[in-house]
Amino acid sequence: MAQFVRLSLLRRFISVTREYGLAEALNRSRYFAGLYLRGSAPSLFGRQAPAAFAPNTSFTPERQMQTIWSELARGEGFHARINQKTSPRIALIGDLNLSQCRKYRVEQLQVLWKSQNVEFDFAHYEDTPRALRLLQRATHYCEYRLEDTPLTQIYRYEARRLGLPILFDIDDPLFSVAAYETYQNMANLDPMLKKHFLTVAPRYAAMMNGADIVTVSTPGLADLARLYTPRPVYVRRNFADPDTLQNGAAAIAARGPADGLFRVVFASGSQGHEADFDLIKTDVAAFVTADPTRRLTILGHFQTDKLPASLMKQTEHHPFLSYDAYLTNLARADVAVMPLQDDLFNRCKSGVRVIDAAAVGLASIVSAVGDLPTMIDHGRTGFIASAPSDWRLALEALANDRARARVMGSTARETLETRWSVQAEPHIIAPALLDWVKP
Amino acid sequence: MTKRPHILLVNVFFAPYTYGGATVVAEQVARELVNEDIARVSVISLISRPELQPYSVLRSQVMGIDNYLINVPQNRTYKYFYDNPEIGGVVSDLIADLSPDLMHVHCIQEIGVDILRVAKRAQVPIVISVHDYWWICERQFMVKPDQVYCAQDPVQIDACKGCVADFGAAKARFQTLQDAASLADVVTYPSHFARTLCEASGLAPGLGVVWENGVHMPRSDFAAKQAARRAADPRIVFGFVGGPSAIKGWLKIREAFKDLPRSDFGVRLVDGSLDGSWWAGQNLSRLPGEWRVVPRYHHSDMDDFYAGIDVLLFMSQWKETFGLTIREALARGIKVIQTDSGGTVEHNAVSRERLIAIGAGPGELRRQILEALDTGTSSVADQPVKVTSFLEQAVSFRKIMETVIK
Numbered sequence: 001m002a003q004f005v006r007l008s009l010l011r012r013f014i015s016v017t018r019e020y021g022l023a024e025a026l027n028r029s030r031y032f033a034g035l036y037l038r039g040s041a042p043s044l045f046g047r048q049a050p051a052a053f054a055p056n057t058s059f060t061p062e063r064q065m066q067t068i069w070s071e072l073a074r075g076e077g078f079h080a081r082i083n084q085k086t087s088p089r090i091a092l093i094g095d096l097n098l099s100q101c102r103k104y105r106v107e108q109l110q111v112l113w114k115s116q117n118v119e120f121d122f123a124h125y126e127d128t129p130r131a132l133r134l135l136q137r138a139t140h141y142c143e144y145r146l147e148d149t150p151l152t153q154i155y156r157y158e159a160r161r162l163g164l165p166i167l168f169d170i171d172d173p174l175f176s177v178a179a180y181e182t183y184q185n186m187a188n189l190d191p192m193l194k195k196h197f198l199t200v201a202p203r204y205a206a207m208m209n210g211a212d213i214v215t216v217s218t219p220g221l222a223d224l225a226r227l228y229t230p231r232p233v234y235v236r237r238n239f240a241d242p243d244t245l246q247n248g249a250a251a252i253a254a255r256g257p258a259d260g261l262f263r264v265v266f267a268s269g270s271q272g273h274e275a276d277f278d279l280i281k282t283d284v285a286a287f288v289t290a291d292p293t294r295r296l297t298i299l300g301h302f303q304t305d306k307l308p309a310s311l312m313k314q315t316e317h318h319p320f321l322s323y324d325a326y327l328t329n330l331a332r333a334d335v336a337v338m339p340l341q342d343d344l345f346n347r348c349k350s351g352v353r354v355i356d357a358a359a360v361g362l363a364s365i366v367s368a369v370g371d372l373p374t375m376i377d378h379g380r381t382g383f384i385a386s387a388p389s390d391w392r393l394a395l396e397a398l399a400n401d402r403a404r405a406r407v408m409g410s411t412a413r414e415t416l417e418t419r420w421s422v423q424a425e426p427h428i429i430a431p432a433l434l435d436w437v438k439p
Numbered sequence: 440m441t442k443r444p445h446i447l448l449v450n451v452f453f454a455p456y457t458y459g460g461a462t463v464v465a466e467q468v469a470r471e472l473v474n475e476d477i478a479r480v481s482v483i484s485l486i487s488r489p490e491l492q493p494y495s496v497l498r499s500q501v502m503g504i505d506n507y508l509i510n511v512p513q514n515r516t517y518k519y520f521y522d523n524p525e526i527g528g529v530v531s532d533l534i535a536d537l538s539p540d541l542m543h544v545h546c547i548q549e550i551g552v553d554i555l556r557v558a559k560r561a562q563v564p565i566v567i568s569v570h571d572y573w574w575i576c577e578r579q580f581m582v583k584p585d586q587v588y589c590a591q592d593p594v595q596i597d598a599c600k601g602c603v604a605d606f607g608a609a610k611a612r613f614q615t616l617q618d619a620a621s622l623a624d625v626v627t628y629p630s631h632f633a634r635t636l637c638e639a640s641g642l643a644p645g646l647g648v649v650w651e652n653g654v655h656m657p658r659s660d661f662a663a664k665q666a667a668r669r670a671a672d673p674r675i676v677f678g679f680v681g682g683p684s685a686i687k688g689w690l691k692i693r694e695a696f697k698d699l700p701r702s703d704f705g706v707r708l709v710d711g712s713l714d715g716s717w718w719a720g721q722n723l724s725r726l727p728g729e730w731r732v733v734p735r736y737h738h739s740d741m742d743d744f745y746a747g748i749d750v751l752l753f754m755s756q757w758k759e760t761f762g763l764t765i766r767e768a769l770a771r772g773i774k775v776i777q778t779d780s781g782g783t784v785e786h787n788a789v790s791r792e793r794l795i796a797i798g799a800g801p802g803e804l805r806r807q808i809l810e811a812l813d814t815g816t817s818s819v820a821d822q823p824v825k826v827t828s829f830l831e832q833a834v835s836f837r838k839i840m841e842t843v844i845k
Contacts, residue, residue, distance in 0.1 A: 011585035036604050041520045045487035064490040072499050075455020080500035129492040136498040
């Protein structure tokens with residue numbers, strides 16, 4: 001209290017009372033006393049009560065931005081294009097909820113762009129403060145797997161305000177009603193899920209069409225995307241980043257001694273892949289049950305009750321686990337099988353499962369669908385099963401010559417390191433995309 | 440020195456939020472540096488918007504200069520007003536991104552001095568430009584709560600006990616700011632008066648140089664505008680740029696005019712507030728003459744204001760560091776009646792015997808007003824006085840840069 005009875009303050013109080021009246025003098029006294037008691041100080045930004053300055057979470061992001069945008073516009077400072085030659089820096093805002101997608105379409109981009117001396121930062125689209133902060137520092141804006149919502153339009157509008165070129169990246173045909181309507185895996189899922197995908201497809205198409213360029217993960221997806229957008233569509237394939245190679249090597253080292261069993265592994269990172277397995281179920285069942293030392297290993301989401309009872313007895317099922325645990329289990333197998341139904345959706349599929357298998361030194365047997373065959377050197381790193389009978393033949397060949405299976409796995413790993421690792425080569429990233437970022 | 444160094448300019452306000460004399464100087468020098476291709480300039484300034492996250496950053500751009508606006512919350516502690524590590528963190532990131540060759544620190548009240556440590560760690564040379572007494576006075580202008588000039592010379596923090604609310608906190612602030620200022624390579628002052636006072640008060644002794652502020656020069660049609668106004672209405676018009684506060688001398692002006700035996704003149708009062716509130720509620724009807732409150736002017740219409748007056752009243756009751764409006768008036772041949780107020784007298788037209796002492800009664804002001812009225816517009820019309828332009832100020836900054844950028 002003694003702080004408020006200083007002579008100079010009393011003089012000031014009297015002076016203000018004379019000039020503006022007692023009410024104003026008391027009002028000012030209250031304000032300054034309040035500041036002092038809160039341990040604060042007078043601000044250039046006005047006398048509003050502190051509560052008025054607390055972040056107002058009731059504001060939607062678009063309302064938050066509209067206020068400041070209006071102020072900037074009134075001050076003729078709205079458009080802030082990059083007018084200096086500056087090193088490229090990409091800000092990616094994306095849906096990072098799916099761990100596999102985050103790894104292959106976001107985190108490994110950081111490695112790729114750093115190898116090109118391009119800075120790269122990313123944010124989940126719901127982390128608005130970080131997302132907006134990254135945009136302010138960027139030279140290019142990359143949207144990953146975002147649908148058209150008020151929030152994503154705010155980011156896009158802010159990017160346009162800042163003069164950032166916009167790239168839209170996607171690794172599933174989420175924009176395509178045709179792909180989801182005919183996707184055979186959907187038969188095993190809740191019909192509401194399919195309805196959801198069909199409903200939101202136009203929102204992804206709208207995002208593609210609002211961007212300057214589009215990137216996708218496979219040539220098949222690029223072909224499909226071009227049916228929905230006149231924007232340039234480029235391919236940036238998934239690859240084996242240093243983490244994948246290192247984790248794969250660790251899984252190989254932790255493999256332990258052979259137990260005499262021959263394991264065929266089928267990995268399923270999402271729901272509905274029973275439809276794919278159906279393609280080879282009979283052949284795999286016949287192969288596995290023909291010898292008591294053979295096993296089917298299923299990793300991830302799978303309804304095992306759909307397997308024949310005889311096969312179930314020789315089946316090991318590990319539920320969906322972390323990426324490291326997944327690689328550890330994968331490394332215990334002798335060959336990986338990757339059947340895919342031949343439909344519009346699967347023709348867009350990338351070869352990430354081949355990458356995972358090769359990372360732990362496994363050969364893969366794959367369907368001739370999507371981008372899977374691209375990743376296989378037939379007969380050296382695995383087999384491409386063009387006909388139904390090819391699956392059984394390939395499995396028997398490897399089971400009967402385990403040394404060959406091991407050599408094929410090692411070759412797959414070597415090929416992964418030399419051809420499918422981080423490198424700015426045309427089979428990984430379209431040269432036009434490199435030019436777009438570094439003109 | 441790099442051919443076109445990149446300056447990271449820091450000022451509490453910057454376009455599109457232009458507010459205050461120091462901001463005008465910072466903006467105009469920056470624009471001249473860019474226009475003349477002397478330097479690239481990026482800016483850090485503040486906003487305070489409740490709907491945005493604290494310390495979020497938005498990039499704005501006016502006339503090709505990027506302005507990184509940091510959003511500060513209002514409920515900061517006293518210490519955060521002068522030393523804010525949150526802002527230091529944001530600025531550290533910006534320095535990493537922008538790789539400036541120099542940090543030029545203008546008015547950093549509410550930004551704080553952590554930015555100096557950050558720049559030093561990043562090995563970015565620092566020039567501090569002092570515009571007021573923020574570095575040596577918690578109250579920024581050496582004006583006590585009762586609106587009386589402090590008059591310490593030099594400032595000794597122990598003598599601030601009766602003035603500041605929390606002496607311990609004020610002392611810690613004083614020491615922190617002095618330590619931070621010592622990190623600078625050069626400290627500029629707009630006047631010899633300011634440099635002498637600040638250095639004597641312990642602010643970075645020996646690092647100071649005088650870097651005189653520039654002003655917006657009159658346009659080529661100013662004289663014609665002025666002549667047309669005088670032809671239309673030969674009455675003398677006085678101008679006052681400032682609010683109705685004691686420290687700006689309003690009470691002296693009001694007293695001087697109150698009993699004036701003449702009313703054949705006009706007075707223009709400029710409302711410098713953003714919301715037009717400064718002069719609201721002021722009853723001017725009983726004062727002789729024709730009184731009019733005019734809104735704050737932008738530099739683009741500055742000539743219109745000065746063409747409308749004949750005498751600038753500059754009655755500041757404290758020792759200012761420079762006095763921008765005096766130079767603007769002198770550059771246009773406008774007569775100035777002024778107080779002996781620190782750096783405001785360091786110009787070519789000063790007449791020592793006519794300076795009115797701070798704290799003096801209204802008599803001398805009234806005498807000079809009557810003198811101006813007696814002589815009329817033809818006699819009060821002085822020749823423009825040579826003052827520094829913003830371009831000249833920018834060019835002289837280049838010389839300062841050459842001494843600190845290797």
